[in-house]
Amino acid sequence: MSDQVQPLSPYAAKRIHGLQKNMWTEYAALALRTKSTNLGQGFPDFHAPDHVRQSLATATTSEKGRALNQYTRSQGHLRLVNALAKLYSPVYGWEVNPLTEIIVSVGGYGSLFYCIQSFINPGDEVVMVEPFFDCYDPMVRMAGGTPKGLPLVMKPGATSSADFQLDLKMLEEAFTEKTKMFIFNTPHNPTGKIFSRSELEQIAAMCVKHDVLCLSDEVYEWLVYDTSPPHIKIATLPGMRERTLTVGSAGKTFSATGWKTGWTVGPPELIRCLASVHGQSMYTCPSPLQEAVAEGLELEMSRLGTPECYLTSLAAELKPKRDWLSKELAEIGLTPIIPEGGYFLLVDAEPLGLNLPEDGRPEDCRFVYWLAEEKGIAVIPTSPFYTKEHEHYAKKVVRFCFCKEDSTLEKGAEKLRRWKASL
Missing domain, CATH: 3.40.640.10 (Type I PLP-dependent aspartate aminotransferase-like (Major domain))
Incomplete structure (x- = not known):
C-alpha cells in the first residue's frame, strides 16, 4: 500500500471548502494581540440574572x-x-x-x-x-x-x-x-x-x-x-x-x-x-x-407584563447603551445604523475617507485590523457574513456590540474620543 497522501476527491473538496477558517478565532486573537477593548464579539460581559x-x-x-x-x-x-x-x-x-x-x-x-x-x-x-x-x-x-x-x-x-x-x-x-x-x-x-x-x-x-x-x-x-x-x-x-x-x-x-x-x-x-x-x-x-x-x-x-420580567427588561436595559454608543460613534464621523433588535450596531466607516493599503482583503477587514492595531478597539467586519459573490455589499461596514458593561463601553468611547482629538 502506498503511503503517499492521495488528493481529495472533488466531492470531498467541495464539502470542506471554506470550513478551515473561523472568523471568531481570527478576530478574538486580533483583540488579544492588540490588547483592544472588545466591542465586537456578541457576548455580554455582565452577569446573567x-x-x-x-x-x-x-x-x-x-x-x-x-x-x-x-x-x-x-x-x-x-x-x-x-x-x-x-x-x-x-x-x-x-x-x-x-x-x-x-x-x-x-x-x-x-x-x-x-x-x-x-x-x-x-x-x-x-x-x-x-x-x-x-x-x-x-x-x-x-x-x-x-x-x-x-x-x-x-x-x-x-x-x-x-x-x-x-x-x-x-x-x-x-x-x-x-x-x-x-x-x-x-x-x-x-x-x-x-x-x-x-x-x-x-x-x-x-x-x-x-x-x-x-x-x-x-x-x-x-x-x-x-x-x-x-x-x-x-x-x-x-x-x-x-x-x-x-x-x-x-x-x-x-x-x-x-x-x-x-x-x-x-x-x-x-x-x-x-x-x-x-x-x-x-x-x-x-x-x-x-x-x-x-x-x-x-x-x-x-x-410577564411586569417591569421585572427579564424576557422584556433586557431590551429596556440595552437600549440606552445602544443609543449612547451610537452618539459616540457619530461624533467621531462614523455613521451608525440603529438596530431595531439584537445585540449589534452596524457602522458605516465610508464617510471617514480612510484609504487603507490594498492587501487582497475586503475593505471592512482592513479597517477592522487598522482600528485594533492603531486605536485599540476590536470590532467585527461584515464581509464574512456574505458569500464571496456578494461580499462587496459590506464595503466599510463593521459591527459593534453594545451588550457590555457601561465601563467597557466607556473605555471604548474614550479611545474614540482620543482618535477624534487626533484628527
Whole structure:
C-alpha cells in the first residue's frame, strides 16, 4: 500500500471548502494581540440574572442533583420542554406539544446543525439571507449542499436597520427547482433588522410555492426595542407551520452564552429527523443547565407584563447603551445604523475617507485590523457574513456590540474620543 497522501476527491473538496477558517478565532486573537477593548464579539460581559445562576447552583448541589448530575431525556429535559411549550403556545396560537414538537440542543449552533444535516443532501440549494450568521455557509457545505446568498439591499444613507430591505425580484430569482431550504434570522444578526409582516409574507409565499423548508433563526426574539416593529414568527403565517423550524437560545435569552443551551420548535415529522441526528451525535445535553433554564423560564413567565420580567427588561436595559454608543460613534464621523433588535450596531466607516493599503482583503477587514492595531478597539467586519459573490455589499461596514458593561463601553468611547482629538 502506498503511503503517499492521495488528493481529495472533488466531492470531498467541495464539502470542506471554506470550513478551515473561523472568523471568531481570527478576530478574538486580533483583540488579544492588540490588547483592544472588545466591542465586537456578541457576548455580554455582565452577569446573567441572579435567580438563573442560583438555579444552576441548586441544580448541582441539592438533593435533586443526584438525578440532575446524570443523563436526562435525549430530546430535552422534561421540565425544560414543558416550560418552552407553555411559553410558546400562546405566541404561536396553538398548543405546542413538548414531547414531539421541541428538541433541545447544544446551543443555537447545535439546532442549526441538526436542521441542516437532517435535510440537506448533495445537490440541494439553500437560500440564505445576507448578511448571515457566518456558520450557515459552512454547515450547508458540510452537508454537501450549495449555499445561495440573497443580499438585503442597504438604502443609500442608511441610518436604521429597517433600511436593509428585501428585494422581491431577487427573492423570486433565488428559488429554483433545486432549492431545499430557506434560512434567515430575525431579529437579524448583524444588522438588527426585524423583518416586517409584509417581508415575511413574501418569504412565506415563495416557500409554499416551491415546497421549501424554512429555518428561522430567532435567538434574539426577546431583544426588540420599543420603537421597533413587533417580532413575528414566520411559522404563524399561512402554510408555514408544517414547513418551519424555529431556533431559540437560552444563552441570548438569559445573557449566558456560555451555557450553550438552545432548542428547535417545529412539526413532529421534522423534529423526528432532528432527533435522529441528535441521538447519533450529541445524544443528550447537560441536565443541570436545562433544569436551571427551565426554572428561569417558569419564573419569567410568572412575571410577564411586569417591569421585572427579564424576557422584556433586557431590551429596556440595552437600549440606552445602544443609543449612547451610537452618539459616540457619530461624533467621531462614523455613521451608525440603529438596530431595531439584537445585540449589534452596524457602522458605516465610508464617510471617514480612510484609504487603507490594498492587501487582497475586503475593505471592512482592513479597517477592522487598522482600528485594533492603531486605536485599540476590536470590532467585527461584515464581509464574512456574505458569500464571496456578494461580499462587496459590506464595503466599510463593521459591527459593534453594545451588550457590555457601561465601563467597557466607556473605555471604548474614550479611545474614540482620543482618535477624534487626533484628527
